[in-house]
Amino acid sequence: MITLDLFVVTNKYSGFEFKPTDTVILIDIYRASSTIVTAFGNGVKEIIPCVEIEQVLKIKNKNSKILAAGERNGEKIEGFELDNSPISFNNPNIKNSIVALTTTNCTKAIDIAKNTKEIIFASFLNIDAVCNYIIRKLSSIDRCVILCAGNKSKESEEDNLFATELVYKLSNILNVNLDFIGNSLLANRLELDKTIRKLTNSSHSKRLISVGKRNDIDFSLIFNKFDCVPIYANRSIKIK
Numbered sequence: 001m002i003t004l005d006l007f008v009v010t011n012k013y014s015g016f017e018f019k020p021t022d023t024v025i026l027i028d029i030y031r032a033s034s035t036i037v038t039a040f041g042n043g044v045k046e047i048i049p050c051v052e053i054e055q056v057l058k059i060k061n062k063n064s065k066i067l068a069a070g071e072r073n074g075e076k077i078e079g080f081e082l083d084n085s086p087i088s089f090n091n092p093n094i095k096n097s098i099v100a101l102t103t104t105n106c107t108k109a110i111d112i113a114k115n116t117k118e119i120i121f122a123s124f125l126n127i128d129a130v131c132n133y134i135i136r137k138l139s140s141i142d143r144c145v146i147l148c149a150g151n152k153s154k155e156s157e158e159d160n161l162f163a164t165e166l167v168y169k170l171s172n173i174l175n176v177n178l179d180f181i182g183n184s185l186l187a188n189r190l191e192l193d194k195t196i197r198k199l200t201n202s203s204h205s206k207r208l209i210s211v212g213k214r215n216d217i218d219f220s221l222i223f224n225k226f227d228c229v230p231i232y233a234n235r236s237i238k239i240k
Contacts, residue, residue, distance in 0.1 A: 056080070074213060104152065
Protein backbone atom coordinates (compact mmCIF):
# COMPACT_ATOMS: atom_id res chain seq x y z
CA MET A 1 0.00 0.00 0.00
CA ILE A 2 1.30 3.46 -0.92
CA THR A 3 1.96 5.79 2.01
CA LEU A 4 0.75 9.40 2.13
CA ASP A 5 2.60 11.85 4.39
CA LEU A 6 -0.26 13.94 5.77
CA PHE A 7 -0.08 17.02 8.00
CA VAL A 8 -3.10 18.62 9.64
CA VAL A 9 -2.41 22.27 10.46
CA THR A 10 -4.72 24.26 12.76
CA ASN A 11 -4.19 26.88 15.46
CA LYS A 12 -3.62 29.56 12.80
CA TYR A 13 -0.84 27.57 11.20
CA SER A 14 1.40 27.27 14.31
CA GLY A 15 4.52 28.45 12.50
CA PHE A 16 4.27 25.58 10.03
CA GLU A 17 6.69 25.89 7.11
CA PHE A 18 5.27 25.07 3.71
CA LYS A 19 7.41 23.55 0.99
CA PRO A 20 7.18 24.43 -2.72
CA THR A 21 6.34 20.77 -3.41
CA ASP A 22 3.42 20.59 -0.93
CA THR A 23 -0.11 19.75 -2.00
CA VAL A 24 -2.35 21.81 0.29
CA ILE A 25 -6.00 21.04 1.05
CA LEU A 26 -7.52 24.27 2.29
CA ILE A 27 -10.57 24.12 4.55
CA ASP A 28 -12.82 27.03 5.48
CA ILE A 29 -16.21 25.36 5.95
CA TYR A 30 -17.92 28.58 7.14
CA ARG A 31 -17.81 29.75 4.44
CA ALA A 32 -15.15 30.35 1.80
CA SER A 33 -14.16 26.83 0.74
CA SER A 34 -17.86 25.89 0.63
CA THR A 35 -18.56 29.04 -1.40
CA ILE A 36 -15.73 28.34 -3.84
CA VAL A 37 -16.85 24.75 -4.37
CA THR A 38 -20.43 25.90 -4.90
CA ALA A 39 -19.31 28.55 -7.38
CA PHE A 40 -17.53 26.03 -9.58
CA GLY A 41 -20.37 23.55 -9.12
CA ASN A 42 -22.55 26.21 -10.75
CA GLY A 43 -20.16 26.83 -13.63
CA VAL A 44 -17.97 29.76 -12.55
CA LYS A 45 -14.99 29.99 -14.89
CA GLU A 46 -12.36 31.42 -12.53
CA ILE A 47 -11.96 32.94 -9.05
CA ILE A 48 -9.21 35.45 -8.29
CA PRO A 49 -8.54 35.48 -4.52
CA CYS A 50 -7.59 38.83 -2.99
CA VAL A 51 -6.36 39.50 0.54
CA GLU A 52 -7.51 43.13 0.55
CA ILE A 53 -10.70 44.83 -0.61
CA GLU A 54 -8.63 47.30 -2.62
CA GLN A 55 -7.27 44.47 -4.76
CA VAL A 56 -10.80 43.47 -5.76
CA LEU A 57 -11.64 47.07 -6.65
CA LYS A 58 -8.54 47.38 -8.88
CA ILE A 59 -9.47 44.19 -10.73
CA LYS A 60 -13.05 45.39 -11.09
CA ASN A 61 -11.90 48.77 -12.45
CA LYS A 62 -9.84 47.03 -15.14
CA ASN A 63 -12.70 44.76 -16.19
CA SER A 64 -16.22 45.68 -15.10
CA LYS A 65 -17.54 42.27 -16.18
CA ILE A 66 -15.63 40.59 -13.34
CA LEU A 67 -17.90 40.06 -10.32
CA ALA A 68 -16.73 41.52 -7.01
CA ALA A 69 -17.43 39.21 -4.09
CA GLY A 70 -16.47 39.16 -0.45
CA GLU A 71 -17.16 39.81 3.20
CA ARG A 72 -15.69 41.23 6.34
CA ASN A 73 -16.76 39.78 9.68
CA GLY A 74 -19.46 37.74 7.96
CA GLU A 75 -21.18 40.62 6.18
CA LYS A 76 -21.23 41.56 2.49
CA ILE A 77 -18.91 44.36 1.41
CA GLU A 78 -20.82 47.45 0.32
CA GLY A 79 -20.93 47.86 -3.45
CA PHE A 80 -19.98 44.24 -4.25
CA GLU A 81 -22.26 42.08 -6.37
CA LEU A 82 -21.83 39.01 -4.16
CA ASP A 83 -20.86 38.13 -0.62
CA ASN A 84 -18.99 35.06 0.62
CA SER A 85 -22.05 32.82 0.70
CA PRO A 86 -22.54 29.38 -0.84
CA ILE A 87 -26.25 30.17 -1.07
CA SER A 88 -25.50 33.24 -3.20
CA PHE A 89 -23.28 31.22 -5.53
CA ASN A 90 -25.75 28.35 -5.84
CA ASN A 91 -27.16 30.13 -8.87
CA PRO A 92 -27.00 29.12 -12.56
CA ASN A 93 -26.80 32.80 -13.56
CA ILE A 94 -23.14 32.93 -12.49
CA LYS A 95 -22.12 30.33 -15.10
CA ASN A 96 -18.94 31.29 -17.03
CA SER A 97 -18.32 34.27 -14.73
CA ILE A 98 -14.96 35.41 -13.40
CA VAL A 99 -15.05 36.41 -9.73
CA ALA A 100 -12.65 38.45 -7.61
CA LEU A 101 -13.10 37.28 -4.00
CA THR A 102 -11.86 38.57 -0.65
CA THR A 103 -12.71 37.07 2.74
CA THR A 104 -11.80 37.52 6.38
CA ASN A 105 -9.93 34.20 6.77
CA CYS A 106 -9.59 32.09 3.63
CA THR A 107 -7.86 34.50 1.27
CA LYS A 108 -5.25 35.16 3.95
CA ALA A 109 -4.68 31.40 4.25
CA ILE A 110 -4.28 31.19 0.47
CA ASP A 111 -1.65 33.93 0.63
CA ILE A 112 0.30 32.04 3.29
CA ALA A 113 0.34 28.82 1.21
CA LYS A 114 0.51 30.42 -2.25
CA ASN A 115 4.06 29.27 -3.02
CA THR A 116 3.21 25.57 -2.77
CA LYS A 117 2.62 23.22 -5.68
CA GLU A 118 -1.17 23.58 -5.55
CA ILE A 119 -3.98 24.48 -3.17
CA ILE A 120 -7.12 22.33 -3.30
CA PHE A 121 -10.39 23.70 -1.89
CA ALA A 122 -12.32 21.19 0.16
CA SER A 123 -15.65 21.13 1.96
CA PHE A 124 -18.32 18.65 2.91
CA LEU A 125 -19.91 19.61 -0.41
CA ASN A 126 -17.09 17.93 -2.39
CA ILE A 127 -15.31 15.68 0.12
CA ASP A 128 -15.43 12.53 -2.02
CA ALA A 129 -14.21 14.40 -5.11
CA VAL A 130 -11.23 15.68 -3.11
CA CYS A 131 -10.40 12.18 -1.81
CA ASN A 132 -10.59 10.76 -5.33
CA TYR A 133 -8.33 13.53 -6.63
CA ILE A 134 -5.69 12.83 -3.96
CA ILE A 135 -5.79 9.11 -4.73
CA ARG A 136 -5.45 9.70 -8.48
CA LYS A 137 -2.52 12.10 -8.01
CA LEU A 138 -0.84 10.11 -5.23
CA SER A 139 2.29 9.20 -7.18
CA SER A 140 3.05 12.89 -7.78
CA ILE A 141 2.38 14.10 -4.22
CA ASP A 142 5.44 14.75 -2.05
CA ARG A 143 3.46 15.52 1.09
CA CYS A 144 -0.10 16.66 1.70
CA VAL A 145 -1.05 19.43 4.13
CA ILE A 146 -4.61 19.88 5.38
CA LEU A 147 -4.78 23.58 6.27
CA CYS A 148 -7.69 24.74 8.45
CA ALA A 149 -8.33 28.45 7.90
CA GLY A 150 -10.03 28.91 11.27
CA ASN A 151 -11.83 32.05 12.39
CA LYS A 152 -9.57 35.08 12.87
CA SER A 153 -7.08 34.07 15.60
CA LYS A 154 -8.98 30.95 16.66
CA GLU A 155 -9.54 27.42 15.41
CA SER A 156 -12.97 26.52 14.06
CA GLU A 157 -14.76 23.39 15.20
CA GLU A 158 -16.26 22.86 11.75
CA ASP A 159 -12.83 22.97 10.06
CA ASN A 160 -11.38 20.51 12.57
CA LEU A 161 -14.36 18.19 12.14
CA PHE A 162 -13.99 18.21 8.38
CA ALA A 163 -10.25 17.49 8.72
CA THR A 164 -11.12 14.51 10.91
CA GLU A 165 -13.52 13.12 8.31
CA LEU A 166 -11.03 13.67 5.48
CA VAL A 167 -8.25 11.90 7.40
CA TYR A 168 -10.65 9.04 8.19
CA LYS A 169 -11.62 8.62 4.53
CA LEU A 170 -8.03 8.72 3.27
CA SER A 171 -6.85 6.34 6.01
CA ASN A 172 -9.41 3.76 4.92
CA ILE A 173 -7.79 3.64 1.49
CA LEU A 174 -4.16 4.61 2.03
CA ASN A 175 -1.40 4.06 4.55
CA VAL A 176 -1.25 7.52 6.14
CA ASN A 177 1.65 8.96 8.12
CA LEU A 178 -0.17 11.64 10.12
CA ASP A 179 1.31 14.64 11.90
CA PHE A 180 -1.03 16.97 13.78
CA ILE A 181 0.21 20.55 14.04
CA GLY A 182 -1.79 22.62 16.55
CA ASN A 183 -3.21 22.64 20.05
CA SER A 184 -6.61 20.97 19.68
CA LEU A 185 -7.45 17.32 19.31
CA LEU A 186 -9.40 16.36 16.23
CA ALA A 187 -13.07 15.56 16.69
CA ASN A 188 -14.21 12.07 17.61
CA ARG A 189 -15.13 10.56 14.28
CA LEU A 190 -17.34 7.96 15.95
CA GLU A 191 -19.71 10.76 16.90
CA LEU A 192 -19.60 12.51 13.53
CA ASP A 193 -23.35 12.90 13.06
CA LYS A 194 -23.84 14.11 16.60
CA THR A 195 -20.95 16.57 16.30
CA ILE A 196 -22.31 18.00 13.03
CA ARG A 197 -25.65 18.66 14.73
CA LYS A 198 -23.85 20.51 17.53
CA LEU A 199 -21.92 22.78 15.13
CA THR A 200 -24.75 25.32 15.16
CA ASN A 201 -23.74 26.04 18.76
CA SER A 202 -20.12 26.85 17.93
CA SER A 203 -18.91 30.44 18.36
CA HIS A 204 -18.41 30.84 14.62
CA SER A 205 -21.92 29.53 13.92
CA LYS A 206 -23.47 31.88 16.46
CA ARG A 207 -21.73 34.87 14.89
CA LEU A 208 -22.97 33.94 11.41
CA ILE A 209 -26.48 33.27 12.70
CA SER A 210 -26.44 36.73 14.33
CA VAL A 211 -25.94 38.32 10.89
CA GLY A 212 -28.65 36.20 9.24
CA LYS A 213 -26.48 33.45 7.72
CA ARG A 214 -28.08 30.34 9.22
CA ASN A 215 -28.92 29.00 5.73
CA ASP A 216 -25.22 29.15 4.79
CA ILE A 217 -24.39 26.96 7.78
CA ASP A 218 -26.96 24.31 6.86
CA PHE A 219 -25.90 24.35 3.20
CA SER A 220 -22.20 24.02 4.07
CA LEU A 221 -22.87 20.79 6.00
CA ILE A 222 -24.35 18.93 3.01
CA PHE A 223 -22.22 15.98 1.87
CA ASN A 224 -21.15 15.58 -1.79
CA LYS A 225 -23.50 17.99 -3.49
CA PHE A 226 -20.82 18.77 -6.09
CA ASP A 227 -18.28 16.65 -7.96
CA CYS A 228 -15.59 19.26 -8.58
CA VAL A 229 -12.12 20.09 -7.24
CA PRO A 230 -11.20 23.78 -7.42
CA ILE A 231 -7.44 24.32 -7.44
CA TYR A 232 -5.34 27.45 -6.90
CA ALA A 233 -2.30 27.81 -9.14
CA ASN A 234 -0.76 30.75 -11.00
CA ARG A 235 -2.65 33.29 -8.86
CA SER A 236 -6.18 32.12 -9.57
CA ILE A 237 -8.58 29.27 -8.83
CA LYS A 238 -9.86 27.04 -11.59
CA ILE A 239 -11.11 23.51 -12.17
CA LYS A 240 -8.46 21.06 -13.36
